[in-house]
Amino acid sequence: MANVSVTERVQAAQVAAAGAQLHCAQCGLVCEPDSLVQGELAGQCLPYCCQGCAFVAQTLAQVREAVPAAAGDTATGQLQEAAVDVHGMVCAACALLIEARLRALPAVRGAHVDYAQKRAYVTFDAQRTDLGKLSAVIHALGYATERSAEEARRAARLELARVGLAWLAMMQVMMLAAASYVAEPQAIAPDLMQLMRLAQFVMTVPVMLFSAAPIWRSAWHQLKARSVGMDVPVALGLAGAFVHSLVAIFQAVGEVYFDSITMFVALVLSARWLQARAMTRAHAFMASAQEALALRAKRVRAHATNAQNPGYDVVPAAQLVVGDRVWVAAAEAFAADGLIVQGESSVSQAWLLGEARPQRIAQGAAVLAGSVNLEAPVMFEVTRSGERTALAAVSRLAHRAAQSRQPMMELAQTVARYFLWVVLTLSVGTWLYWTLMAPAQAWPSVMAVLIATCPCALSLAAPAAWSAAQAAMARAGVLLTRASALETLAKVGTVAFDKTGTLTTASPHLLRVDTDRPEIDALTLAASLASASVHPYAQALSQAAAAQGKVLHPAHALKVHTGSGIEGAIGGQPYRLGHRAFALASTGGMDRLDTDGQGAATYLADSHGLVARFNFGEQLRPGGAQVVKQLRALGVDTALLSGDRKPAALVVARAAGLNAQAVQASMRPQDKCAHLAALQRSGRVVAMVGEGINDAPVLAQADVSVALSSALGGAALAQAQADIIVTNPDLSVIADAVRVARKAMRIVKQNFFWAIAYNSLALGLAVSGQLPPVLAAVGMAMSALLVIANAMRLHHGWYAQAQALLPNR
Amino acid sequence: MESLYWLIPLSVLFVLLMGAVLVWAAMDGQFEALEQEGQRLLGGDGLPNDPDQRDQA
Numbered sequence: 001m002a003n004v005s006v007t008e009r010v011q012a013a014q015v016a017a018a019g020a021q022l023h024c025a026q027c028g029l030v031c032e033p034d035s036l037v038q039g040e041l042a043g044q045c046l047p048y049c050c051q052g053c054a055f056v057a058q059t060l061a062q063v064r065e066a067v068p069a070a071a072g073d074t075a076t077g078q079l080q081e082a083a084v085d086v087h088g089m090v091c092a093a094c095a096l097l098i099e100a101r102l103r104a105l106p107a108v109r110g111a112h113v114d115y116a117q118k119r120a121y122v123t124f125d126a127q128r129t130d131l132g133k134l135s136a137v138i139h140a141l142g143y144a145t146e147r148s149a150e151e152a153r154r155a156a157r158l159e160l161a162r163v164g165l166a167w168l169a170m171m172q173v174m175m176l177a178a179a180s181y182v183a184e185p186q187a188i189a190p191d192l193m194q195l196m197r198l199a200q201f202v203m204t205v206p207v208m209l210f211s212a213a214p215i216w217r218s219a220w221h222q223l224k225a226r227s228v229g230m231d232v233p234v235a236l237g238l239a240g241a242f243v244h245s246l247v248a249i250f251q252a253v254g255e256v257y258f259d260s261i262t263m264f265v266a267l268v269l270s271a272r273w274l275q276a277r278a279m280t281r282a283h284a285f286m287a288s289a290q291e292a293l294a295l296r297a298k299r300v301r302a303h304a305t306n307a308q309n310p311g312y313d314v315v316p317a318a319q320l321v322v323g324d325r326v327w328v329a330a331a332e333a334f335a336a337d338g339l340i341v342q343g344e345s346s347v348s349q350a351w352l353l354g355e356a357r358p359q360r361i362a363q364g365a366a367v368l369a370g371s372v373n374l375e376a377p378v379m380f381e382v383t384r385s386g387e388r389t390a391l392a393a394v395s396r397l398a399h400r401a402a403q404s405r406q407p408m409m410e411l412a413q414t415v416a417r418y419f420l421w422v423v424l425t426l427s428v429g430t431w432l433y434w435t436l437m438a439p440a441q442a443w444p445s446v447m448a449v450l451i452a453t454c455p456c457a458l459s460l461a462a463p464a465a466w467s468a469a470q471a472a473m474a475r476a477g478v479l480l481t482r483a484s485a486l487e488t489l490a491k492v493g494t495v496a497f498d499k500t501g502t503l504t505t506a507s508p509h510l511l512r513v514d515t516d517r518p519e520i521d522a523l524t525l526a527a528s529l530a531s532a533s534v535h536p537y538a539q540a541l542s543q544a545a546a547a548q549g550k551v552l553h554p555a556h557a558l559k560v561h562t563g564s565g566i567e568g569a570i571g572g573q574p575y576r577l578g579h580r581a582f583a584l585a586s587t588g589g590m591d592r593l594d595t596d597g598q599g600a601a602t603y604l605a606d607s608h609g610l611v612a613r614f615n616f617g618e619q620l621r622p623g624g625a626q627v628v629k630q631l632r633a634l635g636v637d638t639a640l641l642s643g644d645r646k647p648a649a650l651v652v653a654r655a656a657g658l659n660a661q662a663v664q665a666s667m668r669p670q671d672k673c674a675h676l677a678a679l680q681r682s683g684r685v686v687a688m689v690g691e692g693i694n695d696a697p698v699l700a701q702a703d704v705s706v707a708l709s710s711a712l713g714g715a716a717l718a719q720a721q722a723d724i725i726v727t728n729p730d731l732s733v734i735a736d737a738v739r740v741a742r743k744a745m746r747i748v749k750q751n752f753f754w755a756i757a758y759n760s761l762a763l764g765l766a767v768s769g770q771l772p773p774v775l776a777a778v779g780m781a782m783s784a785l786l787v788i789a790n791a792m793r794l795h796h797g798w799y800a801q802a803q804a805l806l807p808n809r
Numbered sequence: 810m811e812s813l814y815w816l817i818p819l820s821v822l823f824v825l826l827m828g829a830v831l832v833w834a835a836m837d838g839q840f841e842a843l844e845q846e847g848q849r850l851l852g853g854d855g856l857p858n859d860p861d862q863r864d865q866a
Contacts, residue, residue: 157841
């Protein structure tokens with residue numbers, strides 16, 4: 001495929017070369033004279049626009065020669081498909097190059113490199129090669145690959161091995177060191193003492209070389225980048241202690257610090273390992289969303305001769321285009337967003353909604369990529385694929401949130417950076433002072449300063465809490481799209497709700513049927529007439545009838561009077577359904593039903609007069625009343641901003657438990673903005689909850705905006721401009737989110753307080769020579785562990801609450 | 810006390826050996842999915858020929 005297009009381009013280039021301009025034989029671009037490269041290919045001299053294209057063309061030619069040898073090989077092993085993210089591709093030619101190079105490998109059955117996605121899809125024989133080798137091939141061409149799952153697992157194991165080895169060595173070194181601490185002076189023979197020191201040294205070497213390797217590496221990178229990071233003083237302290245101890249052994253005088261070294265490495269690595277695990281857990285939600293996306297799809301053949309069994313091709317999900325029809329077997333995931341065209345089943349959308357409750361789907365139902373088909377095979381038609389799916393949108397939002405920095409985190413990082421310089425300066429000062437005053441004290445004091453004052457806890461304080469909060473919220477179906485939203489949410493004083501589509505479901509709902517002729521089944525009659533119309537009230541009647549299991553009568557001579565109602569005949573009797581005046585027009589008779597009701601009403605009449613009145617209203621969303629109650633319990637005011645008339649807004653407000661004075665009705669978008677601005681001027685932090693698209697300007701006015709994606713379906717997720725997107729259909733998670741945000745901020749403050757208090761105390765003690773290096777190591781690592789453990793608390797608390805809420809829904 | 814002169818080097822050798830075994834075990838993934846093996850023992854593997862599963866069916 002790639003080869004053909006290249007050949008075509010070469011021909012095109014040759015044709016064009018006859019004209020005034022030279023076109024590159026590889027990419028087809030016009031060659032600038034000053035960067036023109038002549039390359040020889042298959043005995044021809046061809047023009048290339050740059051060295052890169054010339055190189056690509058040459059390599060492709062070589063690869064092409066190698067391909068026939070590989071193609072003859074048909075041994076079938078275990079075929080595996082994988083997607084590898086490739087970085088460093090600058091043009092489509094790069095994608096072709098990687099594709100051709102991969103295909104030339106004997107173990108590779110198929111390769112497709114998507115330049116736009118920067119991703120390579122490879123089908124390969126798992127018995128003859130693995131992802132690591134394929135990545136190495138891509139590396140050899142000069143491109144970088146994202147760490148594959150296999151490599152990530154290896155890295156995690158390596159971390160564990162490092163921590164484990166450090167602990168083992170620490171215990172053994174400490175045993176030997178303890179003997180010299182507790183023994184009377186001169187009680188241990190000098191040569192035995194020397195042997196014990198040597199033994200400690202031998203056991204410390206693997207810790208320094210293997211366990212502490214990440215510390216050396218990151219310290220080196222920080223120095224190379226001319227920025228002082230956390231690991232620079234740590235590495236200096238470790239190296240200093242090690243060298244000092246080594247010299248002490250050879251000179252047979254002075255202290256050795258192998259116990260401090262091993263203990264420090266063991267504790268610091270443990271803290272980092274725990275932090276990494278917490279982060280992994282925090283990102284597990286996003287990872288599961290990524291895994292949820294099927295990499296391949298069974299695309300139904302378009303021009304099939306056999307309509308019953310058209311057959312399908314297995315294609316990479318990225319190749320699906322709008323209009324493709326795809327089979328999804330039970331237990332498989334949907335590879336794109338689409339509409340069901342055949343079959344009935346149920347799906348789980350746990351990745352989006354935060355709950356794994358199955359949802360029924362049938363013909364015409366919308367499904368989202370990443371949902372898992374639970375029961376029976378279905379066929380769907382693709383409406384959005386690749387980067388346009390809701391799943392991709394959610395991933396992008398979550399990544400954006402992870403990348404955007406919270407102001408508080410920014411501040412902590414800056415403080416930590418300055419603090420490091422203070423530490424380095426102080427350690428030099430300490431060394432000078434003690435060298436002059438008491439040389440034996442100099443090394444231990446400098447080491448204590450370098451190690452004890454590492455602002456690890458300070459820089460972990462905010463991120464640890466933030467990621468725990470984000471993960472907990474995501475699991476309940478609340479997505480933060482901006483890091484700063486958490487802080488603002490914690491300070492919220494007023495939560496304003498839009499009415500229609502936010503506090504209530506968007507469509508009207510049949511509230512009440514009043515009749516004084518109970519012998520007639522008014523609902524069935526009305527629904528039978530209503531089936532002719534797509535008016536929202538007609539649909540509400542149909543839904544209500546269906547919900548009560550009514551069997552509709554066949555209606556004849558149906559006539560829809562736009563704006564008035566429907567007339568028709570059922571069982572030979574004429575009926576009219578619609579406005580009061582319209583319904584009564586045929587009879588002119590009197591009616592005894594009173595006319596003042598709540599909300600809008602529709603009337604059904606027969607030839608004798610009115611049969612029944614149907615009252616419609618808006619139905620409160622699930623959790624609509626709870627969210628108001630829970631927010632009030634948290635001391636947060638609630639308000640209802642509605643474009644609707646006052647009575648309708650008041651009905652909803654009453655149902656939700658809102659105070660009448662908190663209701664603002666008949667508001668245009670600009671009125672809503674002004675109202676929010678007025679609230680903000682009075683010093684309140686305002687959150688606005690809306691459906692996310694039509695009310696974007698109002699949402700933008702609020703300090704923190706919350707969009708309900710469940711009101712719109714997955715389609716609108718990507719367009720929703722909000723700081724927080726609620727995917728859970730239950731509104732009460734908004735109150736939970738406020739609670740978590742407040743707790744997170746409390747934890748951040750506790751963490752900061754602890755970190756600052758500890759660092760100041762340790763610094764003072766270390767400089768004055770009061771802090772032995774062993775204690776410094778313990779103190780520093782413990783404060784980091786404490787900060788992480790404090791943040792993990794958030795995780796558990798919220799999770800328990802969310803679990804407790806679920807069965808009630 | 811004389812024995813310490815060869816016991817200490819011996820213990821160091823043992824520690825290095827233990828360290829190597831530990832690293833090997835960690836890299837082999839022996840510390841992952843610790844609950845899974847216990848579950849396997851208790852709950853069976855879910856195959857149809859498992860006696861527990863068959864009795865329930």
